[in-house]
Amino acid sequence: MNRSVEFATGLFIFLGLLALFFLITQTTNIQAYGGDGYTVTARFTNVGSLKARAPVALAGVTIGRVENITVDPQRLDAVVTMTIDSRYDQLPLDSSAAILTSGLLGEKYVGIQPGADTESLAQGDEILFTQSAVVLENLISKYLFDSASGGEE
Amino acid sequence: MSLVRQFRDGAAEFFVAFGAAFLFLLRLLADTPRALARPGLIFRQVHVVGANSLVLIMMAGLFVGMVLGLQFYNTMAKFGAEQSLGPVVVLALVRELGPVVTALLFAGRAGTALASEIGLMKATEQLAGMEMMAVDPIRYVVVPRFLGAFIAMPLLTAIFNAIAILGAWFVAVQMMGLDGGQFWAPMPDNVDVYDDVLGGVLKSVFFGAAAGLLAVFEGYRAHPTAEGVSRATTRTVVITAMTVLVLDYMLTAMLI
Numbered sequence: 001m002n003r004s005v006e007f008a009t010g011l012f013i014f015l016g017l018l019a020l021f022f023l024i025t026q027t028t029n030i031q032a033y034g035g036d037g038y039t040v041t042a043r044f045t046n047v048g049s050l051k052a053r054a055p056v057a058l059a060g061v062t063i064g065r066v067e068n069i070t071v072d073p074q075r076l077d078a079v080v081t082m083t084i085d086s087r088y089d090q091l092p093l094d095s096s097a098a099i100l101t102s103g104l105l106g107e108k109y110v111g112i113q114p115g116a117d118t119e120s121l122a123q124g125d126e127i128l129f130t131q132s133a134v135v136l137e138n139l140i141s142k143y144l145f146d147s148a149s150g151g152e153e
Numbered sequence: 154m155s156l157v158r159q160f161r162d163g164a165a166e167f168f169v170a171f172g173a174a175f176l177f178l179l180r181l182l183a184d185t186p187r188a189l190a191r192p193g194l195i196f197r198q199v200h201v202v203g204a205n206s207l208v209l210i211m212m213a214g215l216f217v218g219m220v221l222g223l224q225f226y227n228t229m230a231k232f233g234a235e236q237s238l239g240p241v242v243v244l245a246l247v248r249e250l251g252p253v254v255t256a257l258l259f260a261g262r263a264g265t266a267l268a269s270e271i272g273l274m275k276a277t278e279q280l281a282g283m284e285m286m287a288v289d290p291i292r293y294v295v296v297p298r299f300l301g302a303f304i305a306m307p308l309l310t311a312i313f314n315a316i317a318i319l320g321a322w323f324v325a326v327q328m329m330g331l332d333g334g335q336f337w338a339p340m341p342d343n344v345d346v347y348d349d350v351l352g353g354v355l356k357s358v359f360f361g362a363a364a365g366l367l368a369v370f371e372g373y374r375a376h377p378t379a380e381g382v383s384r385a386t387t388r389t390v391v392i393t394a395m396t397v398l399v400l401d402y403m404l405t406a407m408l409i
Contacts, residue, residue, distance in 0.1 A: 005200050012204035016308025019315035023350050027243045027318065027340040053345070107342075 029053070036086040038123040039067060042097040042110070047078045048133025050099055050108040056082045058112045063088045066110060082110060084121075092117040096129035108133060177370045180291060181299050188296035198301025202263035202365075206309060209262050210255060214313035217254060218320025221245060225321075226329050235325075239336040240343035242321040247344070247353040251314040253401050256360035259306060260393035264368035267298050268389040271372030272382035295373060299365040306361025307354050314353070352408045359404060360397050367393045 024030055047069055056064035064084035072079050084091070094115030101108055112127075121127070188195065221242050229235050271294065274280050280290040325331040344350065368389050375385035 005197070008204040008207075009196055009200040012199070012207055012305075013308060015207070016203075016311050019308075019311035020354070022315045023247060023311060023318075024346055026337070027239075027247075028344045028346040028350055029341045030346045 037064060037083040038086060038089065038121075039081055039083050040121050040123075040125050040127055041079055041081050042127040042130050043072070043075070044078045044080060044097075044099060044130050044132045046132040046135060047080060048099055048101075048108050048135060050080065050110070050133065054107060054109050056084060056110045056112060058088065058091070058114065063112070080110065089120060089122070091121045093119040093121055093125070094129065095121065095127060096131065097127045098131035099133040101134075173374065174366065174370050177373070178366050181296050181366070181369075184289070184292045184296045185300065188292055188300065191293075191297075194293065194297040195300045195304070198297045199304050200301075202259075202267065202298070202301050203305030203309060205266075206259060206262045206305070207312070209258060210309050210313050211316050213254065213258055214251075214316035215320040217250060217313075218242070218246070218317030218322075219324045221250075221317065222321030222324035223329075226325050226331065235331050236335045236339055238321075238325055238331060239338075239340050242325075243318060243340055243344050244349060246314045246317050247350050249401070249405075251310050251317065252353055252356040252360055253397060255310045255313045255357065256306065256364055256397040257394055259302070259309060259360075259364050260368070260390050260397070263302065263305070264364050264389045264393050265386045267302070267365070267368035268372035268375070269382055269386045271295065271298070271369055272375035272377075272385045275373065275375060276377040276379070276382055278377070295369045299362075299369050302365025302368065303358070303361045306364065307357045310353070310357035310360075348408070355408070356401065356404050359400055363396050363400055364393050367396060 050066065050069060052066055052068050054066045055062040056066060064082050067081040067083050069081075070079050071077070080097075091112065092115040094117040096113045096115065098111045098113065099108055100111040115129075222238070225238050225241055226235060229238055229241070271280075274290075274294065280294065283290045283293070322333075322336055326333045326336050371385040371389045371392070375381045
């Protein structure tokens with residue numbers, strides 16, 4: 001093989017791998033994977049449209065991701081497992097979790113409200129204080145029925 | 154009556170070709186380990202089918218990306234959704250357009266070259282000559298070309314995607330005045346590494362195998378005449394394009 005053929009082939013393979021690297025690091029959520037973290041769970045009566053890999057935010061800053069969402073067949077509520085970055089290992093044990101929406105029609109995420117306990121959440125702990133997703137239909141129907149019954153009085 | 158017979162013969166021809174291509178693939182796979190013992194032959198083919206298609210792929214990617222940027226920007230600006238432009242362009246490219254357009258261009262540029270080269274080798278009795286010298290033409294001629302296409306396709310697709318994203322960025326940010334941060338920032342929230350990017354790479358791996366197989370298959374079974382070679386070349390493009398589009402639907406259905 002002559003030199004220019006080798007050069008062109010090498011350049012081609014290098015460019016291909018460079019392009020793949022660019023795609024993966026610049027345009028995707030690769031940072032959501034990997035990295036050390038600990039998992040905590042939380043129970044919600046309704047998770048709304050929360051999805052796996054949705055962000056977990058503290059004070060608006062993403063500190064982890066939702067790992068998976070399952071239903072507890074005994075207690076009939078949703079169990080959300082979250083991985084929180086090990087840098088944030090000093091969340092008070094009595095912190096609360098709420099399912100919130102970014103923007104009016106945006107994605108659902110889990111917001112953590114820090115508590116005041118001196119002990120911290122650790123691997124496998126459960127967040128006991130939770131607030132479920134607000135379902136718009138329930139809200140509207142509540143408002144409608146309230147105003148209807150108010151009119152009768 | 155003759156229409157029925159024509160249809161029947163056509164169907165029979167289709168299944169014969171399908172079966173022959175599948176058996177040919179098994180033969181190539183059986184010879185792959187021994188072909189891998191001579192990587193020089195394979196890398197020469199990576200050069201022939203990959204590096205020589207590079208400029209074409211880059212030009213095509215640039216303009217596909219620029220058109221995407223222009224079209225989506227104008228449409229989305231009407232709804233005030235310009236900030237979704239980046240993720241939309243990336244998803245369209247890595248999931249669908251990148252693998253498919255690259256495979257179609259590849260069939261036109263490299264597939265035809267492979268088919269006509271092997272067809273000509275057959276027409277000029279070079280393949281028969283190799284057999285006379287107890288050199289297996291499948292192992293030394295066909296398998297390295299197949300593997301070269303197989304290796305080159307995912308790399309070409311990645312290059313196509315990257316250049317197209319830069320093309321869309323150029324149009325949206327430099328020409329239409331979208332903020333650069335609005336273009337790049339929403340991407341990580343909406344593009345998944347495994348589902349989107351690696352799903353696209355998986356597609357291009359399948360397309361590489363299909364395009365490579367069909368090109369060498371058509372070349373190898375071409376009639377050893379000038380007309381036969383030209384027919385094999387045409388058939389390579391047509392059949393590869395159809396196969397890639399059908400395969401794309403099936404892969405998409407599986408990946409979603």
